[in-house]
Amino acid sequence: MLLSGVGRARWTPNDYASLAREGYQKNAVAYRCIRMIAEAAASAPFAVFVEGVRDEAHPLARLIRRPNPEQSGAELMEAVYGALQVSGNAWVEAVGDEVPEELWALRSDRVKVVPGRSGWPEAWEYCVDGRSARIGRAADGWAPVMQLKLWHPLDDWYGLSPLEAAAQGVDAHNAAGAWNKALLDNAARPSGALVYGAQKGERLTDGQFEALKDQLSSAYSGTENAGRPILLEGGMDWKPLSLTPAEMDFVAGKHAAAREIALAFGVPPQLLGIPGDATYANYREANTAFWRQTIAPLVRKAAGAMTGWLEGRFPGCEVRADLEAVPALQPERDALWARLEAASFLTDEERRRMAGVEG
Template sequence: MGKRKSKKAGSSVERKAFSINSPDFADLIGFRPTYSGVSVGGQSALYVPAVLQAVRLISETIGSLPCKLYRETAEGKEAAKDHSAYRIVHKRANEWTGAGDLRTRLTADALIYGNGFARVVRFEDGSPFELHRLKPGSVSALENAVTGAPVYRVSEKAGSRDYPHTEILHVPSFLATSPITFGKEGIGLAAILERHGAQFFGSGARPTGIISNDKPQGSEAGAKTMANVRASFDEWQKGGGPLFLDSGWTYDQPAMTSTDAQFLEHRLEQVREIARVFGVPPTMLFELTRGTWSNTEQMGAQFLQLCLRPWLDRWTDAMTTVLLSEDEQDDHYFEFVTDDLMRADAASRTANMTALVTNRIMTPNEVRAILNLPPLPGGDELSNPHTTSNAAPAPAPAKEPA
């Protein structure tokens, strides 16, 4: 293994200061309310079902994708299974955490709190041995005032300790800020709509039926009659049999008004708004109003290209920084296997790759490398498999003896 150059963080560390009246300070301590009056934080936002689904969708998908360490060779690439980092990213991050579980947890930390952190535990020779998750609240991202390199101050039992950027795996969200922070107004409105609906139906705000009489019922006899009608109605609701009313009494059941329909549309719009905040297709948050078989498949491809791809790039950059030495970074790289996500559009993908091979743009082995398949003998030739122009002529049949 290549030797890592020693780069100490130095003693000069710069910390960002906030005025107590600054909005940034309110965001930092988590006490800045929304205009709707609802306080939206990392944990409280998860009680909004659309937010929970978005966080779970992104983090669990990244955790389920296999990650491998590859080494460049003269023939292409090969899995670097002899490297200690291969086991960390592909099998187990440590004794009690699988590699996928750690990616799921750190991605969720980044989505909820803005950043996900893990500390590298190394062998005596400096090669990586394990990754240990750090609670986001225990890590402060600082900056070396001399070099400008990140420095991470970690709160430990014995006090705080500063680590250089090569010892802390850091997976940030966009601008190192949680999407929940950027979208707190939309999430707060969704929480209010859900709370209003729960209270509305929970308190029985809408009557199950309206029983009326054209004649005034203000007398004592009228009150007794109304009590009897109420008792008959309650029994009817329990048993489901026919309801008999005396002459003059009518029963009406309230219908859904335009206000009710607008309330439901508002709830659907907030699901779409939360989908925009996290960059996921609305159909993946189970908002299927305009979902069809064709556009749902395309949205699945967009989920990989527009939502997951930036996250996967952040992950590979973070792992390269802490798990590979500077010499190893020249010919080693991490890669996620995304074949399972691409299979949703298998027909168009297969047609595209077939055209690349038949038109002699790519070799069969180059296509197989994209599919994470091993090379085949003779697969490095630019030839059209559907033609026989390059094939050797068939041998002539043997002449029969006279």
């Protein structure tokens, strides 16, 4: 959380636990961005193609649909995409003797890369409560662990997450919310000043001063005492203090921080209900842009990583993202069909190929 102290700001550390706690658990904007991306991307199914032909009955297709006894394919990929947004890394372990029989998502903060002599990973360590299990490569060099990561300019092994890039916006947003809460707890003003107007230079003793502070704190502060009249003894005068409208206007600051968070994740602010952004003409265009610019590249990247990883155990197979099944992209699909229908100079075979239809 952003704290002021000696003229400098203090920011949340960029470790996984701090980012997950301050960003995902405590910040509604970052939480919603991560949920939107993970759920939307997981809703785009994968299809398995063998030698260019779609095969729903292939063992790899069945494995992707039901990767383990506890999760469906969508649930597994939702965990993968969510981890990618929080930590910049997502890990999937294949379990089986000769060919993978189960796929499991591993928690990002528990996986460590064990580099070999060449500097590239030769094994992985999964650490839980001080205990670790080493996952090594197979005899033929195949890796039973797939790492999906977002590019990091300063790290060869681990990725850079959108949440880390948005950390300062998250801190500012959280700090504004905490400050507003403190204002509500104190009736939206910095209380006031109690002036002792004694004559001849008299002043309160230390005991009287502490007793008066305790009485004010217990009897007149907090939301339950808001508006309660204060009873003063002779020689006492209450001078109320107030905040200026500019000092109390944290809404604009929170919206600016929220837009910064949304920008880092690639989520149009309009989809989050943040006012002040007229970048898109309407909600439908914002949603289409979200799918085209954020979700589609992410899903294609995951499909390509799955292909490169599992092809060593399922030769000739390719995993593709079935974006044709996404309702949000249907208007663009309809427009493509209309253009192909009007293109009389194309053969039926060319139309099918351009539309992505088999046969």
